Amino acid sequence: MQNRFFPLFVDITGKNVLIVGAGKIALRKAKTLLEYGAAITVVTKEVAEPEFLKLKDVHIEKREFLEHDIKDKFLVVAATDNAEFNNYIYNICKLNNTLVNNITSKTDMNCRFVSTVETSEYQIGISAKGNPVKSKALKDKISEFLKK
Structure with missing residues (x-):
């Protein structure tokens, strides 16, 4: 599970x-x-x-x-x-x-680090359920969106 x-x-x-x-x-x-x-x-x-x-x-x-x-x-x-x-x-x-x-399991843990986007107005945590590459990709997209 x-x-x-x-x-x-x-x-x-x-x-x-x-x-x-x-x-x-x-x-x-x-x-x-x-x-x-x-x-x-x-x-x-x-x-x-x-x-x-x-x-x-x-x-x-x-x-x-x-x-x-x-x-x-x-x-x-x-x-x-x-x-x-x-x-x-x-x-x-x-x-x-x-x-x-x-760091070596996606399931044998009870907390996870997230990618974070921080601005003066927002702090957004992003988790791709243990896939840091996907988290970083979404972080980059959100960061770009917030710059607009």
Whole structure:
């Protein structure tokens, strides 16, 4: 059964967010979360994207992920290149009623990042049910429309 996601805009300023992994997609998620004021901790065995080390306000712990890492986290992003491990993180979060975004699955998550169009008057979130290429294409069309 495919997840049905309730669209919701939420203030994450100062909210504790855990990102497991430090690759290209994890970096993109971290940058997005920083734009909205999240307090980010990254747990990773190695930093695959050196740009992570330049991000201010991101706490990096080079070590193995431990189940208790999700304690007191508002959101967890399972962003490793190992789908089985990301699914393991998802299951821990699900059991603990914690929001989790799994980058390697369209179904084993309970929240999803959206493409966002922001103007002085609007904030529009776009989801193509897990297809980022389609989301970006619609984002570009909406952005062009709003410029008119």
